[in-house]
Amino acid sequence: MQHKFKYQDIDISEKFSRLIHELEDRGEKEQIQKIEEIDRLMEGMDKEKLDSAFKEQLFSRMDKMIEEKKMSLENTIALLKHMGYWKVLNYSISYDFIYSSLGKRFERLIVEEEKKKEEERNEKFLVDLCECCMMLCDGYVSEELLSICMSCVLQVALRKKEKNEETQKEVEMALLGLSDIRKHYHIDKELYLRRMTEIMKCHHENRNLTKLACQSAWLFLIGRLVFDKCPKSIIVNELHFVGEATRELEELMKCVDWKRKEEEEEDEKRKETKETIILDRWLNLLNFYSLKVQMQNDECNKLTRCIIGLCGAAKGSHRRIFRKCLTFLFHIILHEAESSDCFLCEEAVDFILEEMHQPTINDELLTRGRSVFYHLSRILSRKKEKKNSLTWYVWFAWSWLNGKEKKESEKAKKKMMLFRKVHEKTEEEGYEDIIVSFRKVALGGARVWGFSNDLSNYLILL
Template structure:
């Protein structure tokens, strides 16, 4: 058995041991054990996580609550942390929605919300956070209750660590409401606008909280009136570039050695979630916006900084750029001025190539070239297109990119690229000068 397998086994056994001891402890001891259980959850990989959090475990918890062996408040301490880890690790589990515990939580949310007096707001918030992070489908009625409840928490303006932690969890939970779950604007728009605007003025949100606020809003697209708010009022492109800069300053993307700690891992996940969120936005927006040039430049900075030591981040950088290149609302000029083509050519020229990254770069180059060659290309005149063609061709010839591209024919990724897009051209440069 490998060292990793031994560690995983010991964590699983430790979690199960602590869980089995919960019903025989008083409340103070239960809290201590759940802190230990949460620590083991932090160390679990996806396979181990799924093996532990089964329908059987959730049903056992539901039965323990019913028999008053543990309180719902105690159970929430564990469930909320499990939901947080599930979202941050991007793990998809289906067992909670099939469990009796889910039905109990749904009933408790509805009952607590209906109370006119003596409503336990902290309990309601915890129930909503567990429900939305652990489940994947919700009733419209409960979704409305949870959204209103969590937006209220997220609107807190205190800047102490405890308040920031509560705001971060509320916004992270809201960001997990997928785009296919429809919500009326009046349920959320004024609140989320206020949260983002306050952060723009006071910088009170954590990196993850700020991302989550934007993610929740962008997940409501497509919506023309909402898009005007995002672009013109909240200035997404400018703010996203600033947040990426704030995030990267706290990360060492050029670090070559050393194990990634918990804080660095959280920042890395936040950075990748920002890129994925921008990918969704670029795929759906319809308004032209010159501020995208600055955002493209910063995505390229992240791409260049991460490709040596954080290849997964560098590959993810290409996806939003592909979506942007496919979006007719993005002028090709924005991509050229945003240093996108220069970065592509630099990567293709590398003597030792990362096949996956090179493949993604070729896909992006194809989409840019098609946009450049379109007859009605965003009102770019014939003379300007020729000048762009000559500039790119001369750069490729001067720096020896032509030779680099010929060698790509030996790559499996290049052959699969040609097959996928059914392109007969011999040289990748043909895509860039296809006018």
């Protein structure tokens, strides 16, 4: 569904509305051509334009066209799948489809088709209906409908393992629909865990999923990990999420043009390639994951190095990617400092310090750098509260009896090592001068909400 976007002489939303209206006056073959034209147009529509276009009136008009036999159900499905594709890719949100007469029609058709005997059921028709609902309903579907749709799309991904383009596209659409299920849904593990594990293991061996299909599968699984208590051991140890994410990022980085200039981003969304969009989606997922799950192993070291490389590449050319990379590094630094396991905190700190030394510092980096060192100083410079002597003796006795004393001592040593390294590094790099400089120039000495104006609150103090 990727096409080179051609700029339009008239407002893109107006043209979208006109093309939808023109479907009513066309025959079957002409409608197919118009639907392809609408698909090409939607490639240039950003989230806001898609949000405003996908309204109840649009879906009601399409339902009326079916009722009056002005458009076949097959053509309607083709158009809705295109709409769903761009909607999910752009994180567009519309609750109108599920409440429209067309949405109700599709729900009814899904239930009716699923209840047919297996030999009478049209599997492709059922899958198409399910994909439309999953991509356009924002996940807000009934429990019965969700169960049917999940079963259908997972069967597609399980059954079709060939690496030819047509099959991969079918699986991509199925998993893209699955990825749009709202995270707060509780889904029975029996509905997905075994099959999703099999799909991902097959991909590890054969690399049979497209980059978007792979990312969509992980988006679904990580949502389940956090909200359904999907077994962490399967995702972390059996499916190796962090290692796979790193591999995907490294491959995507090779496909992106990092030489374009920031001033060329007048209409950034239109210039994005599919690889850039998928890279952006990966960073959203990794930032969500880093907030919810403590990452503490060698795979995370490699991922963090990859993000540092990506951050450096995106600076000056892809502002949104640069910003999301900084957010990830921010999470890693603070989480590792809190946990005292400090695997790669030093490298991430080094990167931010080095960037803050540049004569033309990016505003986003300035803000993130300030945030990092403000919070890092609160963690590393934090003095331990004095314990009541009786409480301390009880805690010591419990720790000694349970073998915790040595472990706690080792953690304290690790934290002190990190503390000293960061302190020495900030002294070497003249970090205090940076703080004073950006406080005077960028902040103008004014108080910024949520941050202290006291210089010592940004320093790692012995």
